[in-house]
Amino acid sequence: MVTFFAALFLLVAGYAVYSKVVERVFVIDDHQKTPAYTQHDGMDFVPMSWWKGSLIQLLNIAGLGPIFGAVAGALYGPVAFIWIVIGCIFAGAVHDYFSGMLSLRHGGAQYPTLVGRYLGKGVKGAINVISIVLMILVAAAFTAGPAQLIAQITPLSFMAALVLVFVYFLLAAILPVNKVIGKIYPIFGAILIFMAAAIGAALLFGDKPIPNLTFENLHPGELPIWPLLMVTISCGAISGFHCTQSPIVARTMKKESEGRKIFYGAMVAEGVIALIWAAAGMTFFGGTEGLQGALAAGGPAGVVNEISTSLLGTLGGILAVLGVIILPITTGDTALRSSRMMLTEMASKWVNPEKKGVALAFTLVVAAPMFFLSTIDYTFLWRYVGWTNQVVATVMLWTAVSYMLKEGKAHLIAGVPALFMTGVVCTYIFYAPEGFAMDYTISMAIGSVLTAAVAGIYVWQIIRHKRSEVNEVTVRSA
Template sequence: MFTFLGGVILLIIGYFTYGKFVEKVFGPKQERSTPAFTHKDGVDYLPMSEKKNSLIQLLNIAGVGPIFGPIMGALYGPVAFVWIVIGCIFAGAVHDYLTGMISIRNRGAHLPELAGKFLGKFMKHVVNGFAVLLLLLVGTVFVTAPAGLLNNLLGDWSSMGMILGVIFVYYVLATLLPVDKIIGRFYPIFGALLLISAVGVGGALIFTGAPIPELSFSNFHPDNAPIFPLLFLTISCGALSGFHATQTPIISRTTQNESQGRKIFYGMMITEGVIAMIWAAAAMSLFDGPVGLNEILATGGTGLVVSEVSTAMLGAIGGTLAVLGVIILPITSGDTAFRSARMIIADYLKISQKKIASRLWIAVPLFIISFALTKIDFTLLWRYFSWANQSTAVIALWVAAMYLFIAKKNYWIAMIPGVFMTMATSTYILNAPIGFGINLTTSYILAAIITVAITVIFFVAAKKARNSDIELDEDITKVA
């Protein structure tokens, strides 16, 4: 229990200390006008309140990742808490804040455009394709995951096909309509349900004195899976997630003032970390250790774990509400995944999104492809999603490091987690069966060589970029 509570307290302290430090490094300017005003189009660019933006950002970034990931990460024992806390404070929240703020400074640009500007035009094309692929995987995963949970909840009253159809219809509307019509209107309500369910499970863990294990490096994964790199890809959204870099521009285009960035971007990632801690703790405490958890995961997957935890902690009615809160998470990230994909493609092809017809012909092919992907095994999709997700985080961190290097600011806050995750993602794809299948020792060596090479290339390119005439920020008229 002490490891769990201490981790939650450290996350909160991290927001007020390291979060403030990162904000000072970046240097938000309250007098600058934001894209919500300078590019207002009534569809994607429009000002919304700080409270509304914060809740939307939380729901955008918090898909099944901060629940399903920590549940699977709980197989490693309390060392999962360490990664959630350290990763969230020093990597994930930094990643979210910097990508959000750099996007604000560049008219709400998405990651592919930022990569093109700061890492070279070739990277724009690479990241564009990579980001759209990631968002398609996310959208598909976040259709099948909540559909499965709803199907379990409703039992004989529903069919999987019907539920999938309803979710897809909702996604189409949320993707096409102006951001304030569905997302801006309903997300605050969904956010309240999410927070209530998380607080309910967390409170029950504390007041019932659940046997949450303390930190010990003697805990091992039941299948002897190595902590590095697997833990750092298994727990992504609760610690560090490249998916967030695709979501922050949605809110970068609705943020009223740069001074709101720390609460919206850094703060909501910390909140997601707390949610991840709660579900990791619940998974560790209720199933007689990693072996028992592994057995229930093999029997009914993470969805069954969610249902068992919710019912055990909160009873039948409270458990149902908690499951609904969990169902909302992927749905409210899946819709914005497709919305982000539409925006990225529109920006890439330079197509105005004011007319619904322009939005429609971009969105329809995305949904057709996603529907086809729902026929693929969920577990396989999740493995590819995990690697693509963390690789996107690596790209975003290198973009942020380049921005800060050119600006002659403390680029180490982005570069250190960027180097670490470059090593982790490289090791994973070299070793994993879905990658090259190389033995682990050789994968470590090759990944280290790749990481050093990328770091050297970064410094060469960064010094050249600092001496060039690259404009860090779009020239925006100041607020009168």
């Protein structure tokens, strides 16, 4: 249990210490009015309390991600704890903070708009497509599961349950943020936290010790930790989906100092949840072989249900059902809302976003493919979500780097994780079965070359900005 407690302590310490470092680098200004007031529209731009914003952000970014991903990542053994801690503190929380705060500073702008501003129109065009596709895929994946479970425990058919879920999606996407999401998300957030805390307590007082990281279990058989673990466990460490969700809450913040609690804090909370469920996956089934068998038999949902009902009894069964139904739905509805917001921004030159019926029209545009994909065999498409998700995260980190270079800030806090994630996505796509399925050594070589090329561009940009600063000083002196 020592490794687990050390990881838990480091996550809390990371929030207490490193979040303040990140905030100091960004430089907050509470005298500056936020978009919730300057662009108040009663729809998306609505002031809300920071604690509501924190719980909404947690549900937006979490859902079942830190549960299902962590359970699958537990197959790698206790080394998963290390990735969750390092990834969360130095990559994921930094990613989430800058995605939210840059949106706040730019009038509640969506992620692709920020990319375009700091990385260019070409990158923005690609990211617009990738982001919307990612959200459609995620929403579709997190819709079919709950609909199937609703059909099993109620008289409704699968299609009827699916329609019911999508009716809620439409309402959540087009109604003012404080009418649906602002009212029910804090409750769902509390359920997510309580569920994780109850499982954690049951593990600590159970008869099976949480495994520690040792030299013997450092490497899980023939599974290559790099880069597979970094894609398997995304929520809880770093996830690109988060930067598509942060603008929802950025448009409701009352002041900039709330950003550390909302964005960095919610990511650390998700890291704690992922840590607990990774520990549960490693411990409950007596090792990775038992977990692998359970995943093969019932999938992540079956594993979560078995752990919950066995450790917590009837309460656990209720929580498991609520979790598997509610948590994915809270990912799907905000994915739909974010997609609608992105399309609205893209079309703002031609269509007045405040015009009656525009919100519903854009929502239906993205809801249609979501509904279709949730009715077909999604296994093949789901394979691409993990890599696409981390590509989006990598681009957001480089967006933060570009912003800090232009502002003369300490860019390495985003630059180092950006280079790391560049290596992950470049290596993964060449090695993974859904990619080019190349030999591991060849994939590593190609990934290293591509990462080195990006690092070269990064260094060149640093030199260019330093020269620009010197020239400005010279001109001012003259």
